[in-house]
Amino acid sequence: MEEINEDNTEEFYKKAILYWSEIPPTIDGMLGGFGHISQIDIHGSRQFLRLIFQLKEPPGKSTIVDCGAGIGRITKHLLSHIFQNIDLVEQNKMFLDQAKDYLGPGVYKKVGQLYNVGLQDFTPENDKYDVIWCQWVLGHLTDTDLVKFLERCRSGLKKDGIIILKENIASSKEIEVDEKDSSVTRPFRLYIELFQKTNLHCIKNIKQNNFPKGLYTVYMFALRPKDIL
């Protein structure tokens, strides 16, 4: 199985910063030229969130953080319609700067903190978030950093809070390494194994439907602290 060489994480993160620094702050830029799938993606996420709000102890709708937010595509088209306050975490300053224009005043007034930092270095404030949303960014973390990040997120959740991940899944059982953007695509099983290393339970996972053929399979996962189950 190909792996990230965890002795060389500095290089892994540096290369990703360099890659994203050359990408335009547009929807197409965020989605690697597949801007046209944005609506289908948002629709699938909305349906997933509906299921989450039907849980016996659903999360609140006050405060969410959009991790690896880019210019705020998900915030604009999904999260701002549901949540009152939205924080953004994004390592590329140019994308965060663009978010203000892209979101427009109506949505931007719901934006609270802008954290210009990589997720490997991001620690949410304790008990702050109803939902922590991470999409198409976790392939940029090493396995070790992903586990640590999830553990920190756990402390950042309010009571009944939930972490939602939406990520590409490798078609085989192998990790696929993309040297160009310095990311990995993990197989489904590896995600489950990494969740097991945390104090979180995966309470739901659903495959995104209706993406065009030829793209990676995408899964949404909902994680909840073990002690509130």
Ligand SMILES: C[S@@+](CC[C@H](N)C(=O)[O-])C[C@H]1O[C@@H](n2cnc3c(N)ncnc32)[C@H](O)[C@@H]1O
């Ligand atoms: C494929 S884009 C997805 C953007 C957004 N989540 C969306 O779905 O529209 C990946 C984003 O993750 C950001 N990113 C890459 N590595 C990161 C890291 N280590 N920490 C935080 N953000 C990162 C990139 O700058 C880029 O904005």
